[in-house]
Amino acid sequence: MIMDSLLSILFFLLTLSSLNPSFASQPSYQDHCGSIVPESTPNENTHNSSPFDDHQRGYFTGGDSIIDGGTSLNQYFDLQPMYIRATKFSDLFNVEATVSLTSSISYYWNSSHGDSLRYERKRRYRRNHVYFKLEGFWSESSGKACMVGKGNGYSKTGKHLNLDAVFKLDKVFSASNITSLVNGSLESLSSPKDESYFEPISVVMFPKANYKYTLNSTEVTNEFSSGSDAMKGGLSLSSLSFCSRPLSRAIRRLPLEFSPECNSSKNCTPFSENSGPLPFLVSLKGIECSISNNKHRLRILVRFLNTSNYWISQSFNPKTMLVGEGWWDEKKNMLCVVACHIIESSLAGTHVGDCSIRLRLRFPSTWSINSTSSIVGQIWSNKSTNDSGYFKKITFRNEDDGSVGIQATKYEYSLLDRAKKSCPAPKPVKNKEKRYPDANSYDMRFDMAVRESNKRVAWGYSSPLAVGGEISTIDQISSSITVDSTFDQNVSSSIVESPEVVLHSGGLFNISYKISLWPNSTSNDKNSLLNHSSGSVRISAEGIYDSGEGSLCMIGCRDLHLNSLTPTAHSVDCEIVVKFQLPPLDERSGIYIKGSIESTRKKSDSLYFKPLELSSAAFYTEAAEKLVWRMDMETIMVLISTTLASVFVGLQLYHVKRHPNVLPLLSLVMMAMLTLGYMIPLVLNFEALIAQNPNNKNFVFGNVVWLEVNEIAVRLITMVAFLLQFRLLQLTWSSRKSDESNKGLWIAERKATCVTLALYAAGLLIALLLKLKKDGDAVPVITPLNQHHSSWENIKSYGGLVLDGFLLPQIILNLFSNMRGNVLSCSFYFGTTFVRLLPHAYDLYRTHNYARVDSGSYFYADPSADFYSTAWDIVIPLGGVLLAIIIYLQQRFGAHCILPQRFKGSKVYEKVPVVAESEAEVETANL
Known part of the structure; x- marks a missing residue:
């Protein structure tokens, strides 16, 4: 028994170690890095003057077998040191770090569907990121670092891979300046025939720690004082930083403006080797921002883009990039930047040189009709016209004023005289x-x-x-x-x-x-x-x-x-x-x-x-204030009217309990129609409650807690009304089914149903034609809430009209059955008629006191749920009252009392009690 347990534990540990690479043996440092940086035993104390920042970001190329590239928008890696420990040698330090490679890719899905689409997305997502945990040594004197470790990735087929790698860095010094670039490579330790093998990955990054600014000499500073733009007023930078939002976002895409004689990149851009089309944007990205002696300083990456979309072509391309140092001139209120070319023989041999490019940026304090940009600037070369690398001055300005966080303080008019003459x-x-x-x-x-x-x-x-x-x-x-x-x-x-x-x-x-x-x-x-x-x-x-x-x-x-x-x-x-x-x-x-x-x-x-x-x-602010009051009032009216409807249905239930003989004479069509009238809103509200996105609130109404509480109360009361109405329908159906001996009522019900449905179908066709004609004549405009009418709303409106005339099926059934007696209680048909017609009376009041808005703000008398206009608001109540009066006359004087004498029938259906409390249907002659 003990031996079986030990074998089970051993098997579990072996299985776990095969699944988790951290349990597997680490690659040998001496075999792969010993010749680059010697190995030593680390001390307990941590090295304080690290050449690495807490979060060092750079760019990479290669590694296509473990990470998707090629069409990537961004290909960058992150180096995050965990520990840097001193050793017995003063210039040798033990380093533990994590390295992650990330590739953001734009995908187009054309042929994948269903499960294959989900699998492809999952596989692509996995291949966007590769993670390594590494350990090694860094030599401060030679500037070299070497680390070995393991990582996780996925193959092109989506299979999980355990990766062994060696990470080599060069020019890693504790002090750096503008010319310093850290180059390196990440190489696989597996055999090229092994599935976990990947192609060498080259990396480059700009060092952050212990950086020294050296380019803002007095001679260079004087170069920014010339030019007409330097004399214009600008706003101070205050507490904003070029490395923090919203300013960092605003300088990511600045449209360029070239000299009129420029039609290609030759002598018009800082890149003389490129003779293609002119770039469209310049993108400024702060690598590092700092404030020393109350002076803003930054290191900046300048990228020229041939597209208006900033998110395209963000991979590392030294042929269209500059790196520079900048400082904020408090006297002139402008950003001054000295930019240098990134010279590339290969990614591992990339270095910085030729710092002849100047860039300045300011925030205009005054706007005019010809200049409404909150950021303007220029890019030029300090070389003479005949020198190689000279280019004509380039201007840039931003287009989106709202996202900068800085705007002008005054506006100067120049065309008011023309406006007065033209208007x-x-x-x-x-x-x-x-x-x-x-x-x-x-x-x-x-x-x-x-x-x-x-x-x-x-x-x-x-x-x-x-x-x-x-x-x-x-x-x-x-x-x-x-x-x-x-x-x-x-x-x-x-x-x-x-x-x-x-x-x-x-x-x-x-x-x-x-x-x-x-x-x-x-x-x-x-x-x-x-x-x-x-x-x-x-x-x-x-x-x-x-x-x-x-x-x-x-x-x-x-x-x-x-x-x-x-x-x-x-x-x-x-x-x-x-x-x-x-x-x-x-x-x-x-x-x-x-x-x-x-x-x-x-x-x-x-x-x-x-x-x-x-x-x-x-959609005016004043109208919005009234709209809030109207919405609150309408919610209360919904609560009151739904409560009244529940009361009236309850009174009808009490009526049929006292007079059970009238149940078979109730119209099943009318009962079913009223039941659906309560059920459909409940179902639609429930679906909307589940599908709603809490982050997708309209900015006019916001997230109104009071309205949401009222909506819940309305749903609860509507549920009560639905249950009562459904109970009435159930009793009517049960009484009709239990009285199979009387076939006459079923025949009358079928005839009444056919006539009723024919009338409803004809009315729906007419209503849709009228709606389509009205919508076709309307002029399209931009509505405040971007609402659009649909065929479903037209059907909903007609459904509301049908419910307004809910007594029609009962009247037709009465005619075919020649009924006499109080089938419906007076409180039910007059009360429910009042509840159905009250919204039309309210709509007349609303039309004269509130502006009509096409939106989802109607809680009562919703125009999409019924026919509402001045004419309909008069015709529908009159029609509803007329139907209620007809029911009253039929129940008092007989169903055929509303017909001419020659159309009156000869039989009356009613229920009478008999001996032994049983019920039977009898036919009596119509006197």
């Missing part, structure tokens, strides 16, 4: 009771639908850049609300955070706007504003806003350098007139912003473009 003079205010948005309010920004020649061609966005001489903060607030999808405040608090609305009876404001248009597709029309290939149109505009009339008229300037494949020097077309007409704040219907963008040039001019029509649904 009509303000008219006297005719109706002083109408109120329009204040120029400083959040309501002045909006999305737009763009039409050209009556065709939807693009969508756009417009936001105030400045009001008066002050820079607007509206767009920064809206950006923070849009990006933060997880904020947990109610609608009221989100409104409070926006600028306070100050209402004016009238007044003129100088205003500046920024407008962006994104086409749905590229146009081939040469006279179209959207016929370029850059994907967007950017217009800066300034003019007059009349807050008494809600009219906005401006002169616009569009960037022309975006229209060309060659990013030439910044140029604009300012022969553009932009107009908007805003609706009043208290408008009840048609709350749409209308606008236009027109060129004032002649049609023969190459810069002329066809007029564009703009439209947007205005």
Whole structure:
């Protein structure tokens, strides 16, 4: 027994060691690294002046058999030292570290489906990362380091691999400067025929620890004082760092602008060997940022990209990269950078040299219609024109102002006189009771639908850049609300955070706007504003806003350098007139912003473009405040009406308990219809509750806890109403089934069902045709919540209409069965009719007090769940009351009392008690 136990334990340990490489024997350091760095016994004390940073990042190439590469967006490795211990030799140190290789790849799935697709994704994900745990020694005097260890990876077929490797580094010194690069290789210790063998991996990284800045000499500093741009005002850096967000993100993609005579990279970029197309972007990445003696310093990697997408071509390519030192000049408020070429013979032989390139960057303190960028800068060479490596000065500027974190403090107008001449003079205010948005309010920004020649061609966005001489903060607030999808405040608090609305009876404001248009597709029309290939149109505009009339008229300037494949020097077309007409704040219907963008040039001019029509649904802050109140009120009304409906169904149950003989005479169609009316919302709400994404909340309503609590209460009460109605349906069906002797009621039920369904089918066809015609005549606009009507909503609306006339199946059954008697209690058919028709009365009130919004904000009288309009709100209640009156007359005077004399029947169905408390159906002559 003991021997069996020992054998089992031994077998378990052997199995575990085969699965976990950490139990397997480590590769011999002496065999693979002894000739590079000698081995020694480490001491207990830890070395403090490490040449490695806590997290050292670099680039790698190779290793395709264990990590996917080639089309990767990023190929980098991380070196993270765990321990660095001293030895008995003063310049020799024991190092334990982890090395991870990562490759971020863009995948395209065309042929894989189902299980194979999931397997392929899993396999690809596994091959994006390889991890090694290594141990070895570093020689401070020679700058060499060598480590051996084991790692984990996956083959191209997805098989798990245990990897033995040796990691060699060169030029690892405890002190470094701009010319220092650490080169190395990661090599497999397996046989080339072994499945765990991988190709040698070359690595390069920029050292961080103990770095010394040496390039900011007085002579070099004077080079940044020349040029007109150096004399312009700029903002201070304050406490921001180029290595931290949001500034680090803003400098990752800065569009370039070249001299007009540049049409290729020759003499126009820092890379003389490359004569291909001009790069599109420059990307600045801080390798390391520090503050010493209150002076900002950084090491920076400069990358030139031939695409507008920053996330493409991020692998290590020395032919398009520079590395440099930078410092922030407090006097001139600008970043000064001395950049050097990365010279590559091979990745292992990469070094830094030729530090003749200069870069400066500043944050303009003043914006104008020709310059609204929050970051501008230049790149140039300090070489003379005839020297090799000289290139013409390059300008760059950012496009996205909201993500920088720094913006100008004032705005200078230059085209107001032209705007006053091009725009009509303000008219006297005719109706002083109408109120329009204040120029400083959040309501002045909006999305737009763009039409050209009556065709939807693009969508756009417009936001105030400045009001008066002050820079607007509206767009920064809206950006923070849009990006933060997880904020947990109610609608009221989100409104409070926006600028306070100050209402004016009238007044003129100088205003500046920024407008962006994104086409749905590229146009081939040469006279179209959207016929370029850059994907967007950017217009800066300034003019007059009349807050008494809600009219906005401006002169616009569009960037022309975006229209060309060659990013030439910044140029604009300012022969553009932009107009908007805003609706009043208290408008009840048609709350749409209308606008236009027109060129004032002649049609023969190459810069002329066809007029564009703009439209947007205005969703004002004041309307949002009313919307919150309306939503709360509607939720309470739902609770009250559903509770009343439950009470009325309960009274009907009490009625049939007292008079069980009326149960077979109830319409099964009516009972089933009312039951489904409660069941379907419960099912849909349950599915929505499961499928909802808590991070996908609309920024207008936020995550409103109070509304969610009310929704739960509504579901509970609806569940009670459903159960009561289902019980009534069950009793009706049971009573009908237990009375098989009376075939006449079943025949009458079938006839009534056929007639009812025929009427419903005809009504549905007519309703769908009317809806389709109405939707076809509607003009598409951008709605605040991007809601779109569908055929399902049309069917839901008709379903609501059917429920409004829930008494129709009972009336038809009464006619075929010639019933007389109180089948339905008065409280049930009049009460339920009142509950069904109350939403239409409320909709009449809502139409005259609230603006109608296409959104999911309707908790009561939802337009997508019934027919709501002024006409329907009158016709449907009248029809419902008429049906209730007919039921009353039928139950009092007989089912045929509503028919002419010649159509009246001769038989009446009713239930009467007999001896021994049994029930039987009898036929009596109709007197």
